[in-house]
Amino acid sequence: MEIPRHWRIRQQRYALVGEVCPHCNAKLFPPRDVCPECGQDARTPYQFSGKGEIYSYTTIYEPPAGFEEYTPYTVALVKLEEGPIVTAQLTDVGDRPIEIGMPVEMVTRKIRSDGDERGMIIYGYKFRPLGLMSTE
């Protein structure tokens, strides 16, 4: 079990909390405290909007340990509207064809259990296709 590791990164995992560089305004995800754009200190927390689009994707049929019950599932590189690209599972896709450039939004979902059914439940961001529903 790796409880401390999951606990340490819970805010970025649960809600896409990264950092913003106070010097050049670059948005950082995951948070790394040093701006990759200008090389200066960047420790200001930043809540990402969760909106983005699919940069690339692949479907997993032979999963790593811990993900067996979810197969098949699709993993995507998602380009967030603030700039960074994150790797995450897609969810609530159903039969819809996935395409590069498809708009997606972040949701917080169960990722897996840490170890067996006695372990902690790990929650984190996934992305689902945007525009399934209208607010009209």
Add this chain to the structure above:
Amino acid sequence: MTTLVNKHPENILLKPIRQVGISGYGAYVPQYRLPASEVARVWTQGQAALPIKEKSVPGLDEDVATMSIEAARNALARAQINPQVLRAIWVGSESHPYAVKPTSTIVAETLGATPNIQAGDWEFACKAGTEALVAAIGFVGSGMADYALAIGMDTAQGRPGDALEYTAGAGGAAFVIGPATDSLAIIEHTYSFVTDTPDFFRRQYQKYPEHAQRFTGDPAYFKHITNAAQTLLEASQTKPKDYRYAVFHQPNVKFPQKVASQLGFTKEQIAPGLLVANIGNTYAGSAIIGLTAILDIAEAGDRILVVSFGSGAGSDAFSVVVTDKINQRRDLALKTRDYIARRVPIDYATYVRLRGKLVMK
């Protein structure tokens, strides 16, 4: 000798010192739907009378924590407040993901509402959500806090082949309770009616609940809802016609229709909140998700009666009056009907997989 029943008729309604209301509300329903005909196909050769059309089923990666988070995000979007001003997050459910460890801390951390906050999980079968709501009204109404978040959410359990398997659904609602001056709807007063009635229960370590067949009707559902609603109506000197809408706990289509008619409410008054035919019984979310669907269409000045029911047993009744702020804020999040319209029908085999009923090891 002191009397055992003291009704305090002069102040039987629960009213906070300062007026409070609903600053924001949000619903969530997962996308999968199991038609009741699928349960009948597998267990009765299709012969059973179907209590609803279909029920909502959570995806493999969904539980009460994740569903509460989405409903809460919708409620916060409508409340237009910084999560840091919330001073309580209370989640009512009978399907909390952990036996020991709060769902509410996961929700609070995800929303960015920690650490200056009360957090706790509530349990009272199907009225755990409204119990949290009454507590939030008291918490804000006393002046201890300006904003509190109350959630009722469930991924209900039903034994395969049992009558409950047709209806045990998934979904619920979240409400930001705040000062009346910032509210989409003002809470006039509440009243709760509780007795010890073992109509439905689940023992520790048991996967599925037990229910006492017809005992769940008259001495449980109808007695508690009727007493809660009638006492609120009498004590507030209102009549069913003073309410534009009403919503009652909805374990199936028949019960809420019957209790509404017995109390003097019309089909038109209950229609917008009666969602059970399309999403099933969402347990701790059942009455209050009906309220969200009503708030999606209500107009300023509309008065709404909400009466929950939780086995065990009790009912919480609320009188809510919509304000003109609803017009600017209800479009800030997805509507309840949007979630209901987003449906992916599944067969019984997929349902069994999604609900973890397959033995994998």
